[in-house]
Amino acid sequence: MSDLLIFGRTGQVARELQQLAPVLAPILALGRDAADLAQPGACAAAIQAHRPRAVINAAAYTAVDRAEAQEDLATAINGAAPAEMALACAALNIPLVHISTDYVFAGTGHRPWAPGDMAQPANAYGRSKWAGEEGIRASGCTHAILRTSWVFSAHGANFVKTMLRLSDTRDQISVVDDQIGGPTPARAIAAACLAIAEQLQEAPEKTGTYHFSGAPDASWCAFARAIFAQAARPTRVQAISTSAYPTPAARPLNSRLECNTTTSVFGLARPDWHAGLKECLTQLGVST
Numbered sequence: 001m002s003d004l005l006i007f008g009r010t011g012q013v014a015r016e017l018q019q020l021a022p023v024l025a026p027i028l029a030l031g032r033d034a035a036d037l038a039q040p041g042a043c044a045a046a047i048q049a050h051r052p053r054a055v056i057n058a059a060a061y062t063a064v065d066r067a068e069a070q071e072d073l074a075t076a077i078n079g080a081a082p083a084e085m086a087l088a089c090a091a092l093n094i095p096l097v098h099i100s101t102d103y104v105f106a107g108t109g110h111r112p113w114a115p116g117d118m119a120q121p122a123n124a125y126g127r128s129k130w131a132g133e134e135g136i137r138a139s140g141c142t143h144a145i146l147r148t149s150w151v152f153s154a155h156g157a158n159f160v161k162t163m164l165r166l167s168d169t170r171d172q173i174s175v176v177d178d179q180i181g182g183p184t185p186a187r188a189i190a191a192a193c194l195a196i197a198e199q200l201q202e203a204p205e206k207t208g209t210y211h212f213s214g215a216p217d218a219s220w221c222a223f224a225r226a227i228f229a230q231a232a233r234p235t236r237v238q239a240i241s242t243s244a245y246p247t248p249a250a251r252p253l254n255s256r257l258e259c260n261t262t263t264s265v266f267g268l269a270r271p272d273w274h275a276g277l278k279e280c281l282t283q284l285g286v287s288t
Contacts, residue, residue, distance in 0.1 A: 003027065004197065005052035007035060007043060007085070008059035012153040013099060016190035017058060028052070037061075037081035038073060047088035054197040055089055056097045057082055058190075064103075064125045065248040071124040078128035083135025090141035095200035095207075097193045102149040102181065102213070104130045107252020110180075112217075114258045115147070115209045123249040133209070142204040144196045146189070146262075149213045149255045150223075152276070153186035154283035159220070163227045164286065167235040177221035177239035181255025182213030185276030192268050199266055206265055211257035214273030223273075230277055231286045 004021060008014030009031035021027040028050060035046045037059055047055060061067065061077040082098055089096040103126035104119045121127045133145050152158040166173050192212050200206055218226070221239045228235050242251060259270050 003053045005047060005050050005055045006030065007037065007055070007057045010156070011058055011060075012151055012156045012158065012186035013189050013193070014058040015155045016153060016187045017056060017193065020187070020190050020194060037077040040076060040080040040084040043081050044084040044088040047085060047092065051092060052094065054095045054097070054201060055085060056193050056197055057085055058099055058193070060099070061125070061128065064123065067124040067128065068248045071128065074124055074128040075131055078125075079131030079135060082132035083139065086136040086139035086141045086143060089143070090139045093142070095142040095144070095197060095204065096136065097144050097146060097197045097200070098132065098136055099189065099193070100133055100145050100147045101126070101129050102147055102252060102255040102257055104133065104147065105252065107250075107254050109254050110256075111254075112256035112258035113211070113254070115211055115261060122252065125249060142200055142207050144200060144207065145209040146193065146196065147209070147211050147257060148184050148189055149181045149257060150183040151186050151189065152183055152280060154280050155186070159183075159223065160227055160277065160280055161284070163224050164231060164233070164284070167228060167231075167233045170235060172236040172238055173224065174238045174240045174245070175221040175224045176242050176245055177219045178241050179251055179253050179255065180217055180219050182215060182217050182257060182270065183223050183273040183277070184212070184214040185271055185273060185280065187279070188214070188271035188276060192262075192266070195268060196266055210262040210265070211259045212262050212268065213257040213259060213270060214276065215270040217256050226274065226277060231281055
């Protein structure tokens, strides 16, 4: 029996979870070979077989542009699988912590999105994640849906690593300056998930939907400039508009998340992404 069952083994948050989980608390992280989210029933079967004290879902279909052509697959992984996990958790009376996204919102305006604001996803990825949220809420299980944004770490594919790679061969990079959000260290998300899972076991009344993103809010352009400044790279960043960088899936201009409830309920403050970036660059062996 594992104290904590994690769906996802190689993703950014999943890897940080495995590093942060207490040594004395047995954890089991399941990759696609052990629980393929494209087969949602496999997730419920894994929960029933291992009977953990809590479940964290750190696995997802995250290829935002590809989801436009693969919405059925994205919805199976991001929608049906979490719903099946939640039903299994409800049957065993154990909590589920599920990572979601700001993409469930329309991405318009300038005000930070509150957890209770109306969902209006603008692309297939956002719709698939919203379907997962709704399935979890309908299950009746003890849960926390934790929406986050702009995840980065020393692992996997993310904006920080892309910028560093491009700076190896380019003197100037064009980056959008009209999309605003909170870059969020994967390590901070993992720590938040562990804290929330622990608290939900003692206080199931904390069930609900919460936001957790890095501070301060910034544009992708500002984030890129901060990366190059901390990494001591001379690469120049040219600000461009979203319209100058078309993508198959629409991107939200406003990814700001209002995180006050997460702080008041769980005691978790927004992480400082500047500090997280420094730690990330150190892990990557980039001098700062």
